[in-house]
Amino acid sequence: MQPFGFRENANTCYLLILAFTLVFLPLLIRSSYYLLVVNLIGLNTILVVGLNLLIGYAGQISIGHAAFFGMGAYFSAILTTSFGLSVWFPSWFPGWLIPWVIILFAMLFTGxxxxxxxxxxxxxxxxxxxMATLGFNIIFEIVLVEWDSVTGGANGMAGVPYLAVGDFYFNSDLRFYCLVWSLCLLTLIVSFNLVNSRVGRAMKAIHDSEVAANTMGINTHRYKVKVFVLSAVFASLAGSLYAHYITVITPKSCDIMYSIQVVIMVIVGGIGSVWGSLFGATLLILLSEVLHVIEKFNVVAxxxxxxxxxxxxxxGLIPGLLKRRRSQVQSSPFRSRRSEVRSQTSDL
Amino acid sequence: MGESKPRAVPWKPRLFCVMTLLDNFSQFVFSGLTTGSIYALIAIGFGVVHNASGIMNLVQCEFITLGGMITATFYTFAGIPLAVSIPSAIITVTLIGALFERSAIRTARSQQVVILIFITIGASIFIKGLALIVWGSDPFVLPPFSGNEPIHILGATIVPQNLWVFAITISVVTALHFFFKKSITGKAMRAACCNRRAAALAGISVNRMILLSFAMSGAVGAVAGIIIAPITTTSYDVGFMLGLKGFSAAVLGGYGSMPGAVLGGLLLGVMESLAAGLISSAYKNAVAFIILLLVLFIRPSGLLGEPETERV
Structure with a gap:
């Protein structure tokens, strides 16, 4: 289950390459629309990495993660707009810090x-x-629409302020690019550390066989809940950032379709692969932007x-393609197609 | 039914008019039983596939949509009378169900339940998207099967379509009951569910049984979509909520159990209608899912289901 067969050191190497690319990417992309797309990829990657830890490593499926995304987004949106929260903070507390504190509280709350x-x-x-996670997401959606005195109903909330550090506002696509991708890199690093730790190995054991893991003395239920909480916290972070970036949040941006879309990102990129999350998010966001012109076809696609x-x-799509390629290169006469198929089915 | 009727006398203090409350109560129960029958049919659709193959078939939602929409297309655009367009719509959806099994489920490389449920989710979204492209987002109306003259029973007012819903649900349930208990094919299907290998050894074509179960669930889903259409109108996304509520009903009654599906459906319909009428209509749609979560947390085997024992 090593992501694409990379070594552990290789991941550090690839992370550095990614970081370098990210530094130079804005020089290539001049249009603010393309930067918006890249930012959306970053936001989604934060969520998808967490979800991939849950699906790919702990082996638990959730199609309710849009609800956690929405929880973060709405928590930030409500507390920074409707509530005059600044009176609760002491006067020496800098105003620009308040939304950041709220993001942290949103993560705590969602967790x-x-x-x-x-x-x-x-x-x-x-x-x-x-079905339970799906049901949870639907209930959350209904509450968002019906509790309109707080959540703004079906129209959602507008006028969420931009984040800022001192007088530096993250109010342009380029500025937000720096913010979201540094946080995205951070989540990638956290995930790699987690995957290669004792916890990560315990999770893999749960994924392969829960009973075996249990008999080895791993408290499987506790690990599953922990990963679930972690992935929800990532989703909440992505949601808060989204709200502060787009400045508008509606129930539609955290509906069941979005949940399914992020699961598709995990599946396309590769189940149980941290890098796959990045690829999956990139492919799916690009696809939905291409199909944006004919919006009806997006759902069909x-x-x-x-x-x-x-x-x-x-x-998963990318691991599947890689595996097929590899098996074509070194097709051994002793390995029949059958066994190949069987080894694939043991995943997930 | 529940959505369209405004609440009677909203401004009178409720506590003092016991008669109104009672009337309302029976009205709620009747409309609850009507939607409950639909949920029961949908729950049976889920159960039939589950019993033959262990798959949770979320395309069930789309069978409901397709049933209603294809009938509406035949009736409104082609001008075919209801008596002909309904059976042809049912047959079409049955074939779609069979086609889905034959193309997607059987060719799947992995037979794990989680993979298969994702295939059904994908197919469901795909069909829903196609339905949006073909029919647009406007709702379609089907005329009631016979007349629109209200009938007064026990202080409640119902339309003949409610009786049609009850009658058709009862006949479908009875027919399926006898099919599974008496006919050789029905027995073979139950055998295939019980133990695949043993059934195959006894000469039952398990694949054919699974194919048949998808076709049957298509037919039952289409029936549910058609008989509710004159009451609530039908549109490209009508099946999503109905289907998931039908699923909740199936879980409430015990997933895969036929009496459980009927009991769960009726109970859920009545609870939803009462909650909408007496507590708050805003959260009406949430009731089914709250019940779903509660049942899953407290007793995942449902009211009439047997607890699953897991073998390692």
Whole structure:
């Protein structure tokens, strides 16, 4: 399950390459629209990395992560607009710091909610887990629409302030680019550290066989809840950043379709691969931008992609393609197609 | 039914008019039973596939949409009478169900439930997107099967379509019951569910049974979509909520159990209608999902289901 067979040191190397590319990327991209797309990729990557830890490493499916994204976004939006929160802070406290503190509180709050929901939910298996997270997302959506005195109903909330450090506002695409991608790199580093730690190995054990992991003395349920909380916290961070970047948040941006879309990002990029999350987010965001012109076809394309990838590459699109390529290069007469198929099915 | 009726006498203090409350109560129960019957049918659709293959088939949602929309297309655009367009719509959706199994489910490389549920989610989104392109987002109306003359029963006012819903649900449930208990194919399907290998050894074509189960769930879903259409109108996304609520009903009653599906559907319909009428209509849609989560947390096997034991 090493991501694409990279060594651990190689990841540091690739992270450095990514960082360098990111520094020079804005020089190539002049149009603010393309920067917006790149920023959206970064935002989604933060969420998808967390979700991939849950799906790929702990082996738990959730199609409710848009709810956690929405929780972060709405927490930030509500507290920075409707509530005059600044009176609660002492006068010496710099005003620009307040939204950052709120983001942290949003992450704490979302983490707490995820913890409370995760305890009973993660006892469920397979289908029921999928449907429970889906149900949770739908309830969250309904609350957003119906509790309009606080959440602004179906119109959502507008006028979320830009983030700032002192007098430096993150109010342009380029400035936000620096912010979101540094945070994105940070989440990637955290995830790599986690994956290559004791916790990461325990998670892989749970993914492969929960019973075996349990008999080895791993408290599987506790690990699953922990990863669930972590992925929810990542989602919340992405949501808060999204709200402060786009400055508008509606229930539509955290509906069940978005949940499914981020799951597709995980699946396309590769289940259980941190780098895959980045690729998946990039591919899917680019695709939805290309199809933006004909918006109706976006949904059709998403459905088709999900269906086809799951039929032909159950372990994810990019790993599946790589594996097929590799097996073509070194096709041994002793390895039949059957065993190849069987080894694929053991994933997820 | 529940959505369209405004609440009677909203400004009178409720506590003092017991009669109004009682009338309202029976009205809520009747409209709840109507939607409940639909949920029951949908829950049966989920159960049939689950029993044959263990798959959670979320395309069930789209079968409902397709049933209603194809009938509406035949009736409104082609001018075919209802008596012909309804059966042809049911047959079309049945074929779509079978086609889906044959093309997507059987060719899937992995037979793991989680992979298969994602395939059904993908197919569901795909069909919903196509439906939006083909039919647009405007709702379609089907006429009631017979007349629109209101009938007064036990202080409640219902339209003949409600009776059609009850009658069709009861006949579908009875027919399926006898199919599974008496016919050789039904018995073979249950055998295929019980133990695939043993069934195959006894000469049952398990693949054909799974194909049949998808076709049947397509037919049942289409029926549900068609009989509710005259009451609530139908549109490209009508199946999503109905389907998921039907799923909640199936879980409430015990997933895969036929009496459970009926009980769960009716209970859920009545609870939802009462909650909408007596507490708040804003959160009506949330009721089904709150019940779903509660059942999954407290008793995942549902009311009538048997707890699953897991073998390692």
């Amino acid at each position: 707490a909610v995820a913890y409370l929901i995760g305890i009973p939910t993660l006892k469920l298996k397979g289908n029921y887990l999928v 998403l459905g088709l992609i999900l269906m086809l990838v799951m039929i032909f590459f159950p372990e």
